[in-house]
Amino acid sequence: MITRRKLIRNLSAVPLLGGLAGTAKALPFLDVSSTAPAKDYFKELGVRTFVNAAGTYTAMTGSLMLPEVLAAIQYASKDFVMLDELQDKVGKRIASLVHSEYAVVTSGAFSAITLGLTGVLTGPDEKKAAAIPHLEGTGMKTEVIMLKAHDIPYAHALKNTGVKVLQVDTREELEKAINDQTAMLFFVNANNFDGKVQVEEFIQIAKAHNLPAMIDCAADVPPVENLWRFTKMGYDMVCFSGGKGIRGPQSAGLLLGAEKYIKPARLSMAPRGNTVGRGMKINKEEILGMMVALEYYLAKDHAKEWKMWEEQIALVGNAAKSVPGVVTEVKVPAVANHIPTLHVSWDEKKIPVTAADLRDRLRKGNPSIEVADGQPGNKYAISITTWMLVPGQEKIVAARLKEVLSQGA
Template sequence: PGAEDSADESRDHFAELGLRTFINAAGTYTALSGSLMRDEVTSAIRYVARHYVKLDDIQDHVGERIAARLGCEAATVTAGAASALMLGIAWVLCGTDRDKVEQLPDLTGMKQEVILQKAHHVGYVHAVRNCGVKIVYVETREELVAAIGPQTAMLLFINASNFSGQVRDEEFVDIGKRHGIPCFNDCAADVPPVENLWKYTQMGFDLVTFSGGKGLRGPQSAGLLLGRKDLIEAARLHAPPGDNTVGRGMKMNKEEILGMLVALEHFLDRDHEADWQMWETQVQHISESVRSVPGVDGDSRARDRQPRTVTAYTLGPGAGEDQTSGGATSPHRWASVDRDGRWRQRDRYHDVDDEPGRGTDRCATPDTDSPRRGDEILMSVASPTFMDFQPEWSGKGATDAEYEGSRIPQEFLQS
């Protein structure tokens, strides 16, 4: 490569654009730009960006390498987990019939239903509906079995909701096998633990997807689709570089494909026990630090995927005081930052699952209409993974959680 290919590391692109970065302790949310790619991944991306290669060829070879590492029949890199959902259902509907591939989302002559438990409904299900299918919702095992019929194309399972629905993963797969219906498990954000990468294909799910830009720390625009060889090959018919397909807009270039492979290899080769110990140390430090704020109590706990900090807030003397500026705040007026990063004013606490004062991993700052420097930092450090909220006052509201209480001291932010 010539001199023109050398990166200018001294150029501050964000400053030129008027953007500011933040400390992300909320999680690998898409709106917060997912996770940060490791140096090995960005190095691979820089390497492949300087060369031409046929997209089908690199997909074939990378897919074979991924499948070998994960012990599944086949794999392909997709434009994220939502893309994998759409490509997966497209295969179920069309098989390898190229006329049907070009016909989607017109389902004339094809099966038209996907069965999903009500407790598993999430916004990402729209990726399946983009192919024109109807979602049939069920709650019990009996309803699931009764819903299976001639129009059933696929059984869809959202792994994060495994313990919310009445039909758990193994039973779900068993029902699909008994009726000859393909089962798809959306595990987008379910790494770590590392064993999830092969657990669900070995359990019997026909297709499984993972996001590339979350725990794997690959490109956020990438994902993995794993499963049966015939299904993966058929799903590829709908993906670029082919044209006249529903997946044409889900383009994966060589940079994402190789970057995803390197991210996966690096993740698999890590000392996962050491990572867990590091996370435990971090959340313990957070818990100890937040306890220095009046009215706040923090506790670190183990979790199935990673350690977490559970923080309780009680309204009382000092709880409504702005620790960074010394100003008093209204006990009932808050401006929250949702997962999409948008600020909006609140006038009361909101509940989750009808439990007063419980919150998810969203956060807020007191009495602000727009972010200030301290507020923006608080947005990122106030909710490491999940927070339980237990204020003395709470009110019914939408399922948007609130951060309540004092600001985090500056010494904690700096640490």
Template sequence: MMKRRQLLKQMSALPLIGGLFATTEVTAAVWPGPVTRRDYYKELGLRTFINAAGTYTSLTGCLMRESAIDAYNYATRQYVALDELQDKVGARLAELIGCEAATVTAGAASAITLGTAGVLSGMDSEKASRIPTDLSGMKTEVIMQKSHVIGYAHAIKNCGVKVIEIETRKELEKAINDQTAMLWFLNANNFKGKIQYKEFVEVGKKYNIPMMIDAAADVPPVENLWKYTDMGFDLACFSGGKGLRGPQSCGLLLGRKDLIAAARLSAPPRGDTVGRGMKVNKEEILAMLMAVENYLTRDHESDWKLWESQIKLIADAAATVDGVETEIHVPDIANHVPSLRIRWDNKKVKMTPNEARQALRNGHPSIETVGGDESIDITTWMMNPGEERIVASSIQKILSKKS
């Protein structure tokens, strides 16, 4: 396999599409000329907003980079065999990231389901067709830490397996038996569990049991794309529509070649499988590849400095209001970007964070933020350039009116 650094150096010399896939000449009839843009959201009576919250699915995740948009639009105008496209894109992703194999999925949750199905069925398509209703001849249990059991773990249950919850390494080793199909790890909760990366991988290797890690929101930093498979996890799942800035409905399943191949037995275009509804179209697959290429070649230091300056601008504006305190922080894991927490003395600023959040949402333009009853929480990495100034001004005005 080509060294990752060597490959990345060569990428800048490659054309985005033509150098990767053999294509027929595109005629003018296929590519329509400029058309008048319609404001579809306005026609539907929908308000758009400035995303100061982050990469939440409910807020439609991220905005794609231009290279991903270009690839998406390119793919709409020509046909290609879906499996062949997944083969080529998967091979290219694996080469870029430095893992054995990769495939584009319908989000990180889809990656979890398909990965689990692949572990259960292996390369037996008849077994794949029986998931989740008949697991005869397959292992039926997946073990995870209680602190890692969140809603997204349901993506594993989609395959009909029983989830076994444990807390300590001793309990983990005791729970392993001849029905243990897989060990599952939630990266975002690494520090909340009693078993962390090293021990978890040690146990999986000791008993020769496949291990999957859910790292959906865990880029940046960029090295996380290969960190977990290098660490020893057999499968790693990432969201495509968060930090990678690909299509919101895409994800990545990375890892062992045999398990990726087995996972694809349950993926479209195959019909009689648990993953049939998890279709990824040609546009999304190609756009996801371009999103990864773009992400790997970005100036991450420059991006980070931009986010820091944007956060500081908003923090400084909010802090001009008497009674307001600001805290700039970076989460250790998941959404690892400069973030802002704004709190205030309710005796000096006579409104609650929930009321302030609603005022921002109802403003012009509308601004979405997050946080609980004690604070307004903000990130800037999903904003368009210049929107941080609008957010800073809006927060300052809203808090000042109630001070």
């Protein structure tokens, strides 16, 4: 439970950002003395909590919000504002922070994809926004093209608008598929190296055919530069998750890019009701919390944080490989979840414990610990990240991992 004292202490070390000063005096909303006594709700409900050494998975509720974000959420909860006005002002500030023409806070990267596409389809026409997903007879275009290698489950966000999604392999197939019904080209950055057309060539094709292009970068922060890299590259819309590396609300996201597409997307967002995006409502607390999370993310010392992750990974890795038969390797994914990742594998003859069994033992321990899958097809491997750990928890993970591996030896 975050206490008032901890909030004030944490904020006192932070420079002024977006009008939020790092002192209790400048942040009167930090006075939580009137709140109800703390209760252990998860324990009361019988919900398991755990040490997250796996990563920012939605099933594991993403990341933990910063105290500053929690303070902003509490602040926003105490007054009424007009939703559109808040989106206007927050969007303007976010756009300036990430060198974008326009920005809006969405209810996650998935909704950013859907809403961004609605802006492309409808333009500023409210009647068209109300017609989605029924495109026939409206004059709206009906197709989006993407690479087969990018057919991830989240691409379903495109289909919410009623479009037909065409999948292609090569540049030749892509250009052949373009026709008068093509509304947009869609790219998934996490799968950049899986396809035969990569990120820069893809946008060049879109520009050559005068088509808008959207890129899904849900898990592509860090590095921080990705927040403006793709708009500068020429992508018209870039979609980010807010509740992963940026450490904002798990139910928030960012849609960044060209005003000509994103401003019309607002026609399909709450508070308007007769639209496909009405159920993707995001509240004032999340909007403000997302802005504050972004401000603090941009201001942090990223090199220092990276060094901390490397040190934490080294601690856990050294503990694991001290067990005979265990091999460790540290890798940094080129795209998506670009953070030091520890891969742990072991000789099944020396340690006859499957990864599933090991994960179960870690899960059932005290404290409960979650780790991620290892190499595909290898039943004796797991992977670990430390970026979602509370500092100090790396020692717990190291000790428990060594203990469980040793027990299996």
